Amino acid sequence: xxxxGNRGWLLRLVIAFSFAQAAVSMARPAxxxxxxxxxxxxxxxxxxxxxxALLPLFAAVPLGRRTDHGRCAPLLPVGVILISGGCALSGxxxxxxxxxxxxGVMGLGHLCFVIGSQSLVARQSEPHDQDRNFGHFTIGAAxxxxxxxxxxxxxxGGQDMTGTSALALVVAGAVAAVALTSLWRIEHxxxxxxxxxxxxxxxxxxxxxxxxxxxxxxLISLAVLSATDILTAYLPVVGEHRGIAPSxxxxxxxxxxxxxxxxxxxxxxxxxxxxxxxxxTVTCLLAALLCAGIALPVPVWALGLLLTLLxxxxxxxxxxxxxxxxxxxxxxxxxTALALRLTGNRLGQVAAPAAAGLIAGVAGVAAPFVMLxxxxxxxxxxxxxxxxxPDEARTQEAEGAEGAEAGEANGGHxxxxxxxxxxxxxxxx
Numbered sequence: 001x002x003x004x005g006n007r008g009w010l011l012r013l014v015i016a017f018s019f020a021q022a023a024v025s026m027a028r029p030a031x032x033x034x035x036x037x038x039x040x041x042x043x044x045x046x047x048x049x050x051x052x053a054l055l056p057l058f059a060a061v062p063l064g065r066r067t068d069h070g071r072c073a074p075l076l077p078v079g080v081i082l083i084s085g086g087c088a089l090s091g092x093x094x095x096x097x098x099x100x101x102x103x104g105v106m107g108l109g110h111l112c113f114v115i116g117s118q119s120l121v122a123r124q125s126e127p128h129d130q131d132r133n134f135g136h137f138t139i140g141a142a143x144x145x146x147x148x149x150x151x152x153x154x155x156x157g158g159q160d161m162t163g164t165s166a167l168a169l170v171v172a173g174a175v176a177a178v179a180l181t182s183l184w185r186i187e188h189x190x191x192x193x194x195x196x197x198x199x200x201x202x203x204x205x206x207x208x209x210x211x212x213x214x215x216x217x218x219l220i221s222l223a224v225l226s227a228t229d230i231l232t233a234y235l236p237v238v239g240e241h242r243g244i245a246p247s248x249x250x251x252x253x254x255x256x257x258x259x260x261x262x263x264x265x266x267x268x269x270x271x272x273x274x275x276x277x278x279x280x281t282v283t284c285l286l287a288a289l290l291c292a293g294i295a296l297p298v299p300v301w302a303l304g305l306l307l308t309l310l311x312x313x314x315x316x317x318x319x320x321x322x323x324x325x326x327x328x329x330x331x332x333x334x335x336t337a338l339a340l341r342l343t344g345n346r347l348g349q350v351a352a353p354a355a356a357g358l359i360a361g362v363a364g365v366a367a368p369f370v371m372l373x374x375x376x377x378x379x380x381x382x383x384x385x386x387x388x389x390p391d392e393a394r395t396q397e398a399e400g401a402e403g404a405e406a407g408e409a410n411g412g413h414x415x416x417x418x419x420x421x422x423x424x425x426x427x428x429x
Contacts, residue, residue, distance in 0.1 A: 009124060009186050010133055013117055014140035016076065016182040020083055020113050021144025023176035024106065026152045027087045027169055028052070028232045029253070031103055033156050033246065034165035040096055042237060046356050049233040051100040053346040056111035060346060061205065063112065064339025067119045072335075073187035075116030077180055082109025084176040091169030107346070113179075115342060119335040120187060122326050130326065134319040135267040142264060142315065145257035148172070149232070153250020208337050213328030216382050217321040218341050220280060222348040223379035224317030227291060227372045229348075230356050231256065231307075234368055244300060255304055256311035263315030276320055277383060284380035287313040292373035317379075 032045050040048070067075065086106030093099045117137065125133040155168040208214060232253060239249040263270075270279055290310040294303065321341065329337030352375075356368030 010121070010136060012182040012186055013120065014136060014143075016080070016179040016186075017113070017117060017137065017140030018143040018147075019179035019182075020080055020110070020176055021141045022148040022151070023083055023087055023144070023172040023179075024110055025145045025148025025232065025253075025257075026172040026175065027090065027106060027148075028229075029149060029236050029246075029249070030152050030156060030165045030168040030172065031090055031099060032233055032236045033161060034090070034169065035096060035099060036237075036240065037161040037165060038094075038096055038099075043358065044096055045233065045237060046358070048096065048100045048103055049229070050350045050352075052103045052107035053348075053350045055104040055108040057343060057346040057350060059108060060111060060115065060339040060343040061336065063115050064119075064336040064342075067115060067335035067339075071187060072116045072120040072123065073183070075112045076183050076186070079109045079111070079113025079116065080176055080179045080183075082106070082112060084173045085109075086173075087176060088170050088173030091166040091173070111342060111346065115335065115339055118322060118338050118342075122322075122334050122338065124187075130323050131271060131319065132268055134322045135264045138315075138319045138322075139261055139264050141318075142257050142260040145228075145232075146254045146261065149250040149253035149257070151175075151250075153245075153247040156246045205336070205340065208329055208333055208340060211328050211330070211337075214325055214337060214340070217324035217328065218344040219382050220284065220317050220324075220379045221321035221341050222344045223284065223372075223375045224287075224314050224321070225345045226348040226352040226375060227287065227310075227314055230352055230368055230372055231310075234356060238294075242297070248300060252300075252304055252307050256307040256314075259308045259311030260315035263312045264319065267316070267319065270316075276324070279316055280320055280383035281380050283313040283316040284376050284383055288373040288376035288380065290373075291369045291376060294369040295367065 028049070031048060035045050035048050063075065083106055086102045086104075086109055090099050090102040090106065093102055118134075121133050121137050122130070151171070152168045155171065156164045158164060235253060236246065236249050238244070239246065244252075274282070287310055290306050290313065293306050294310075298306070322338065325337050325341045326334050352368075352372075355371060359367045359371055
């Protein structure tokens with residue numbers, strides 16, 4: 001049986017990712033509230049949010065190179081330990097500089113976990129299951145983003161904002177540690193052996209970036225993640241200015257995450273109906289308009305509606321950008337291509353919060369959401385121009401060879417892929 005035939009590993013990976021992401025999603029708003037309690041202004045909150053992505057910015061490509069010709073699984077527990085430590089130590093830090101440092105450690109841990117897990121999904125999924133498995137994998141992230149803000153909102157509040165935010169961060173560290181229980185024997189031996197046997201000349205980074213489809217996937221992912229990140233970091237600031245309680249902010253962020261889960265549960269039918277290019281273009285365009293709408297002084301119920309619709313639209317970009325990048329990249333450089341995608345994400349997470357902090361300091365706390373709208377509008381234009389990229393051609397060439405595998409893996413019936421999502425693979429590497 002090929003590795004993709006038994007998806008028990010995928011369920012355990014989703015569970016682990018749910019706990020790891022819940023910890024991060026709980027810690028990010030808690031860090032913002034603790035920073036505000038320690039005297040930070042909007043600019044300082046933006047800097048601390050940006051440091052979360054600074055260390056990963058330099059580590060992503062080396063980790064991807066290592067994973068291309070090695071095992072994926074060791075990165076997962078390392079990532080969990082760094083996330084747990086970064087959360088807990090942020091809770092006991094008593095200065096903004098220390099909070100920024102431990103926020104960076106938390107971000108490095110998240111990067112290790114994500115590179116390892118995404119590479120694992122790419123290797124251990126059958127070609128026709130790539131879109132579905134990446135979609136299911138990102139449900140783990142969305143579950144964490146649903147639970148984390150609610151938990152943070154329940155713990156943070158009252159007169160002692162410093163103490164309650166510290167408690168939320170320590171609890172987030174404990175939540176992350178639970179992910180370790182789902183990571184035993186998650187990588188198949190045949191997949192690990194194949195990755196070690198496939199060592200060869202490295203594909204240059206410049207060559208990967210020049211591959212058609214890779215830059216588009218990176219930009220779309222950057223825009224979508226920047227939107228999610230700034231929502232998490234700056235909605236508490238908006239709530240402080242508009243008099244919205246932290247518990248309500250937690251519910252609003254969780255509404256966004258719940259809509260993202262709903263989107264990914266129906267991703268396959270949407271792909272069959274619209275195709276990848278149209279779906280990416282439409283959802284990025286709608287997300288741009290919805291982000292700009294958050295800048296308006298709307299009542300809480302309207303803000304909840306905007307965030308729910310926004311969460312549904314943002315749910316499309318991440319899994320489809322993963323598949324787009326993996327499909328376009330050379331077979332022996334897929335982990336590096338995914339790492340470059342994550343580098344783009346982290347670059348956005350450094351630049352976007354810093355820019356948001358400057359804009360918020362000059363034009364008000366709602367202005368960063370207008371900036372996000374512009375970025376998402378640009379990504380929708382890139383998605384339109386990605387029509388006709390080689391993924392459709394590869395899919396047509398692979399359909400005949402993959403039809404029998406798809407029928408076997410899906411209980412005797414092949415899953416049609418008019419969206420161009422089937423991927424050519426090279427010995428599961």
